Amino acid sequence: MPDSEPSCPVLTAALHQIPTSCGVYLFKDKSGRVLYVGKAVNLKHRLSSYLKAQGKLNPKTTLLLQKMAQVDFLLTATEVEALILERNLIKEHRPRFNVVLRDDKNYLCLRLDLHEPFPRLALVRRFASDGAHYFGPFVSSAALRDILKVMKRVFRLRSCKDKGTPKRTRPCLNYQLGRCLAPCVGLVSEAEYRQAVQEALWFLQGQNKKLVRQLRTQMEAAAVDLKFEQAAILRDRLAAITRLIDRQSIATPSSKDQDVLGLAREGDQALVLLLFVRRGMVTGRLTYEFSQSDSSDAELLDAFLKQYYTPGRLMPEDILLPWPLPDQPLLEEMLREQKRAPVRLLASRRGHHGRLLDLAAENARAALKTLLEAKAQGEPLQELQQRLQLPRLPQRLECLDISTLQGAQSVGALVSFSDGQPNRSSYRRFRIREVEGQDDFAMLAEVVRRHYGRPGQALPDLLVIDGGRGQLAVVVKVLTELGLVAELPVVGLAKAGVTTTGKVVRDRLYLPGRKNPLFLPPGSPGLLLLMHLRDEAHRFAVSYHRQQARQEALQSVLTQVPGLGPQRQKNLLSRFADLTAIRQASLEDLLAVPGLPRAVAQALLDYFNNEKPKPSGPQSAPE
Template sequence: MPDGTEKTAATGHEVIQGYLRTLDNSPGVYRMLDAQSRVLYVGKARALKKRVSNYAKPAGHSPRIARMIRETASMMFLTTRTETEALLLEQNLIKQLKPRYNVLLRDDKSFPNILVSREHAFPQIKKHRGAKTEKGAYFGPFASAGAVNRTLNQLQKVFLLRNCSDATFESRTRPCLLYQIKRCSGPCVGYISEADYAASVADAVRFLKGDTTDLQAQLAAQMTEASQAMEFERAAALRDRIRALTSVQSSQGVNPRGVTEADVIALHMEGGQACVQVFFIRANQNWGNRDYYPRVGPDIDEPEVLEAFLGQFYDQNDPPRQILLSHPVENADLMSDALAQKLGRKVELVVPQRGEKAELVDSAMRNARESLARRMAEGQAQAKLLDGLAEAFDLDAPPARIEVYDNSHIMGTNAVGAMIVAGPEGFVKSQYRKFNIRGEDLTPGDDFGMMKEVLTRRFQRLLKEDPDREGEAWPDLLLIDGGAGQVSAVKEILDDLGIEDVPFIGVAKGIDRDQGKEEFHRPGQRPFALNRNDPVLYFVQRLRDEAHRFAIGAHRQKRAKAVSATPLDDIPGVGATRKRALLAHFGSAKAVSRADLADLKAVEGVSEGLAQKIYDYFHERG
């Protein structure tokens, strides 16, 4: 199997032709690389030799593929046992390498779920995101945290389940406000028995599984029974639960009767851009939708985009039993098989033509079309702002990447630096970074010193990772919160690093610190201002405010962490779970430090060896 690592000065179809004699028709994955060994494209093939021979032809390619072939200087190959393995490997490599000519999903955030825990006699119902390591019943995915919060709020009204943490539950001596407003049954103070609470949990699980008709009938029967027994208070409570349950169902939006579990995925393409709209249908309920804007080229077709989207989207999200699509995908059999392997049961890909399923796809398609239109309009407005920014600040070209820096601290404590990123598509939140200020020789509140540390760390890393500036991580403009002093400090920092071609601007409030009278500072030039009604001024204010918001949020997180810090954090082997167990058992870190070895061993989850470590930590220090 050739590895394709040999360098050559030549590029194009003749280079590709040279690989054909060493290839066979095994399934596998190929990579096309440019003269600098950067990956241009990752593809899969049922038969490698047959697929690569198509690229070796001098003509008959789309403009995008022809351009890619012209840039190809070498190739790499990896054979697989099956075509499905090739598909899975292709998607892993695309996600890892992010090749320029592949369709690329840019938003890979995980989705929140609802968790009904099973580790407590009175289970908690809560929002959960990330790995499903905690014992309990998971329901989801939901499209957003907002969708989860709305559903949790409604479920509290209906089933009166607690949402407080176990530590809060154990420390209560009287019911909280949620009990007073009829959102919780007060299990923390014994206002409901364990058996009755378990019945409410079972009802909530039935609802989340879609068993709402029988549940409402059961509640109605219980209400009638209570009324006949003259238990009017209980009957009124059951009536309120039925009303709340009806409200939940009516607020779910489109609730398909014939679709129990599916993702509805629709694609709309226009002007070289694409929007994919995903609706989550679970338990015959609509659990929200989210739009995605994968990176595509102008001459790519819908089946290729959808196949790439499915592979990358379900790389970290569990697929449902059925996926309803607006367009057929290439290699639908392979994709279905790959998703089935991940889920452990059959996954069906369907392009519905009529009926309720087709209506769901049409609804998703309409949302995709409208979302893309809004995004394109916003993109045009953003492009005008970037043009105006370049003109106002005498830049050579509109900046593709703007980095904005700010610091946050209270009298120098818990100091953090923050960097936000913006570009033609608005704020790029995946590129935001926070910097914990480490300098031990800094005077508390030394903003210049903090800025020096942040920028030094940022640009030293850039110089190390991309010294030739071939990637997209180098900024075209820096905006600094501050005036002439900050600008001078930044110039000194960049000069020391040998960076002379990255423009930077200091944004300072006017003499009366009134928003709208900002002054802009550049090295060696007089400060200037923009007209109060200039859109570019509003744009810069938004950038600065976003950096300030992010910096304050990072500072608050650090401060909250410091407040909750205990000596237990420094003991190897004591993570968050064991820390909670120790504090719940002893009441405080001080009590833990005084505990003898036998008491430490009695804590749930603390092994004999860990108990010895904890005991030694506190007693060796003393």
């Protein structure tokens, strides 16, 4: 191409309109879809650099400029604002040419609010600047629940979900099992309960020596006073705490919370590993795969930091980096403003920092090796493209499922997989509106029409229907009406089972225009991926159906109380966790609900008091 001819006419023509201010720019294609989002201190200078680097651009950027048909920009007052806006736009549009963090869900944390009269340990997924203590994140929910189980037995903090301390006439079963101190019925003073809270806080903060010393002192004092039963209880608590401490591995003498980043590469495959170090102990790790990435290591880490540490996510005091980043001071300022507390990005390899970074890098290499070995055993996407004769690689899969019980609380669910992994940000739920009674086919048609009939709705590379020939025919008919049948490949995946003649059949696929089902080899990567997709859709649909069923059951009870309209029911549900909590509430608790008059609160109390008692034994059920 001659030097006088611009390498990107669209960018050249738009350049004279671009200001020299700080902001964010967006490259879009002909249809208006965002291809790339970037930030710059000087927008004109940054966009000019694309034209000045003719012949020096990498293949990815060259392809981006070829597909770009429009340039937009948004101005910001500061660099930090530009950084935040860039992150939000990437998360919203998920541009093809940006490094995108696919699985950005929040993991479980423990919350302990010392401002409550009788604090409780709660499981949460989002961090809030509310003055409470947060501990985590915990990658394994099973491991976290094991810890909670031990903590209930050792510290005996209440676990009921009521807002505030419930007032009851008798303790729940957790007290009888030795898992709660029962502050709700006054069996423990606030000072004694506070002591148990302090011990739980020491444990969660890693002050194990102080906790063990305190328990041992209390045990010996009880033995001296001949309180042998109390001394035995303290002995058992001390043994349980010691066993839990022994399972934790010390990684650093520092008591700070730290996240450690490691990165590994093999060809165009890259993997970022995040190592969680809490109070000097390694508590877990997360891995994020980036396929077909020709971005530099610094670009990958920069994109990861922007997209992972979003509002609502628990942030450590220190984040250890394997090397310095160009925007490191700016990123540090953004994270500090977000947390409202100091956050340090450290690239130093001295002392224990270096040992932690080496550990993260070693784990990243091992995780990438395992990932590549698994891929070498079989590429499920390539297999599906070949066996189903798809026009393109099915990088984006979607699956629909319906969940109902004799036509009641009917819901639909859609799950999405990207590159063989769940993409939870694209999951969708649907309440069935147009169908009454038990008609799964009509429900499926409604969900397809509502979702794929929306203007501008992105289409997957393959739509999987949980069902056989009948369900597939319904979906194909709706897609034909929408004019999408030629653009959207669809298959039905029928479960293994026994036919009416007693013949055992395994999982099979039904394709449009084909009479007989298609059987993939048992255990083939493509079949296993589709089964995983279908099972995830079924799980998502069933969980939503149960949620709707519980809500409708609660509302059906509340509608029987005079004066409880929809708004007052909503206020009650926002104040109390469930029907059990409302049933156990006192008149004072009910009067604290906004907009609930005394007469209606008394009517609600009378309604529950007049209910026939259920044969549940001498104790109420545990929360």
